[in-house]
Amino acid sequence: MTDWIEHFRAATRGMTVAHVWRGYGSALFLELGELTPSCRRDGSPAAPQGEIGVMIEWSWRIEDERSVLCGSFSAEELWAPMFDRLVGREVIGLTTFGRLPEILLSLDNGLYVASFMTAEGDPAWTMFDRRNSKCLALYCRSGLLCIERD
Incomplete structure (x- = not known):
């Protein structure tokens, strides 16, 4: 059996956040x-x-070492400036946490994005690996990690 979190951890390490939306x-x-254009x-x-996509439907938060800076329930005017701080940053880590797996993406500027x-x-998160002709999607269902192939 493939360790899918390790697959995505290895794939994302060193990648740059190219776009946040x-x-x-x-x-x-x-x-x-x-990035590849899409329609x-x-x-x-x-x-x-991107080659790798991370989608957090809700709830999410962006943290630094000491506090939550912004989240899905924050005032929306805080979002765009915080998203801008993520773009261009290198991924230094990806992990899961909690009994029901949540994801935590660690960036080189001391910011973290967490479901x-x-x-x-x-x-409510999904990660997509689009580097090959068949897209892989990793998500959580009933407390278990699940993989779908395009």
Whole structure:
């Protein structure tokens, strides 16, 4: 059996956060590595996709060593400036924490991006590995790590 967290840990280590964007509601997307343009179904431009993508549907927070700087329930005007602080930073670590696996992405500027579900159900994060012709998606369901192949 493949250790999928180790797969994504190794894949993300040393990659740069190339793009950060907000999806519907408070969904947070971090695109790592080389970007590829993408389109919506209607042909209009969409956010570019990185080699590795990290999606945290909700809840999430951005921390430094001593405090939470911003999160999915913070005032939205705080989000864009905080997202800007993530772009261009190198990933130095990726780990899971908690009995139900949440993810923590560590960056070289002392910032951390964490999933942190605060409602019933599963942690709402997914990581995508788009480096090959078949995309891999890792997520949590019923407290277990699950993988899907495109």
